Amino acid sequence: MLKRKIINLSVSDVRFPTSLEQHGSDAMHPDPDYSVAYAVIETQGGLKGYGLTFTLGKGTEIVVCAVKALSAFVIGKHLEDIVDDFRGFYRLLTSDGQMRWIGPEKGVIQLATAAVLNAVWDLWARAEGKPLWKLLVDMDPEKLISCIEFRYITDALTEKEALDILLRAQDGKRKREEQMLQEGYPAYTTSCAWIGYSDEQLKELCMKALNDGWTRFKVKVGADLQDDIRRCSLIRKMIGPDNVLMIDANQRWDVAEAIEWVSRLAEFKPLWIEEPTSPDDILGHAAIAKALAPLGIGVATGEQCHNRVMFKQLLQASALQFVQIDSCRLGSVNENLSVLLLAHKFGVPVCPHAGGVGLCELVQHLILFDYISVSGSLENRMCEYVDHLHEHFTNPVIITNASYVPPKDPGYSSEMKDDSVKSHGYPDGEVWQKLLAS
Template sequence: MSHRIINMTVRDVRFPTSLEQHGSDAMVSLYRFTRRINKRTRLRPLLFLSTLQHTDPDYSVAYVVLDTESGLKGFGFTFTLGKGTEIVVSAVQALAGLVVGKSLEEIVSNFREFYRLLTSDGQMRWLGPEKGVIQLATAAVLNAVWDLWARAEDKPLWKLLVDMDPKKIVSCIDFRYITDVLTEEEALDILVKAQEGKQQRENQMLNEGYPAYTTSCAWLGYTDQQLKQLCTDALKSGWTKFKVKVGADLQDDMRRCRLIRQMIGPNSTLMIDANQRWDVDEAISWVSALAEVKPLWIEEPTSPDDILGHAAISKALAPLGIGVATGEQCHNRVMFKQFLQASALQFVQIDSCRVGSVNENLAVLLMAHKFRVPVCPHAGGVGLCELVQHLILFDYICVSADLNNRMCEYVDHLHEHFRSPVVIKNAHYMAPKDAGYSCEMFESSVETHQYPEGGVWKLHMKK
């Protein structure tokens, strides 16, 4: 049966998570604080930027649905933080002409060429290339295509990939700009070698799941009482790996990190995340001061584009046994290539919506394996956990065959809006069983949270 795409829709769906400080971190939001300070104190806002934090993320998606003449649908999205989602929606709509009219069979028979079609339009390429809003839109569209493919094969996406012939996997990847680090032949060799023991690893994932860590306990906007209660609950549920947001105030970070380390004990794993807050030298100094709590890594210590800055931080922190993790805002495979070449990270954090969907993440997984750097994906937000679990299962079963220092982020927000939500048991992601890429949301959730006409937003705006 042919699955020709006859229509593509995209909607702006937002959740008001800022009301409860979910997702709060150390990155300054100038607009929010300018408004607050001018209204209450009438002082110059720049005086306060060094002490204030980003407290207003509204987890959101540009939600894509592909309709086919067979009746089968594909669902996909890309993640945002509220304002600006409408820009991504416009970018998705600009790509529609490259997608509608094509059949799924035509796309997957030469997926690399289709990927290049989306990223190499003679005029839209100027908006990237392969980065920023246009790449977020590309990810949303391609996520829907992969979901459609998995549904057509009646398999969850991870199983579609695991069962795929290595040559077919390689044919989905665009190796342009990365052949100096990874050639098609090398990628194929990695995948072929990993065939040994593949079934045993698949069985292991089906029985035990993939190890996870939690970020839900220690958002920067949470009170000490919240931290204590959430850590206590997490420990009772079997969690042993915790991430703490830092970067607003060093003394406050010291106090909070000591508090959490005391609660979780010396044998649990602790990570810290600065969300791009510092300059290079400041990052080295700040993290060195936090070394006493023994963090495994510092995440996004500086600008996500500063590869050499990350390399300097990595070198300085190595004697303290602290690694650098980054990647959730890496634009594309080329940036990951350079991070790996420069030894600028010790933990690769792929994201299911930042780069060009599964296609580009396959390239990153293979490069990370070649450089022997563990992959610990970024997740959370809305739907990121649902998607990235498929990629990390594939990585273990078919690429890395290694769980040493590997774990996938988990945040306990908004899963109830998905038809196939993640399943966590004993702090492990359990392998999804439903066909597709776990992208589909309940239509009632989409309608209620569509911006600005959804019922939630009409009520919120009245307040």
């Protein structure tokens, strides 16, 4: 078999000025410029893999530097050797005796790891001629387990337990795959109620979403209680009592403050409060979850959860009722697989974080795999959708009837258009040259 040698890894700083119109604004991040560190891996013979990690503008150049530092572990390797021992390759990237000091497995270095490994997974799926979700679904369970790093989580999930989960899910798997191809995976929208939007804009977008068939809505909260009460009341009246409402504070509060604030919003019947406090505060999340349980409000978190170890502890502490994986915060597909399996063992539904730049494109593959090959359930499960910047991808996400349509093109849906990368490159792209000069 001819092996594909990796001969180059390039990375670009690509930013979109979303702050100009308050897209993505929340209580802690009022002016985000949605951005990516965009990695491209090339092999001999011309096959390419595309990966990214998401940022909010400033600091993307730091992630780019980290990707460049990791490229030394990738260039010269053969794709086939990597996937034959993917766990070993994951450990190579995350456990170098010197590089791990600036993590380990968290922060900038883990974001960079995600960009690199997302590109490797895209490369592998393209080499196999399959969309990533299909590559995962078709993969032999033992092979899939060999891609996962179990170090530090075996007290909660052993390799044997993980394998047993996958083997049990073989029953009915093809039927669930057919269901997804016909119906898609249920989504919820965050596009209507960014915290910087006016009431008029919120009402207009909410009405449009209702007309388009959306039944699940998320509202950003946390900046001002009276403002939150007004906006939640407005949304609840528009969507009616039967549609689903979620609220998201983006880490704004202390623990006691979160309990008090959300209790005041309980009349609007939110399904969950997302990121009520520091994403690192496991016991704080547990206290909030316990206090809000009598009100029927769950806690959701995970978009800024550093690694599988934190998810393990959140689950062990009953600190969350909804697991929110992120395709670029964790160490790519490898680490997300471990969290999907952990969540299933603990009986907690996975409702991924998405939006930004490319997060919807990527995470759809993971949630399809979760339903088809792990959980087999759609109860209390949905995947976030934000209608921004999809036009910059060669294979943009497709939403029909408020559901993700399974992608059919080979790869991880992570390739961006060359013109978009060039024009939005920071700081030399045409878009930024005009803005910086004004």
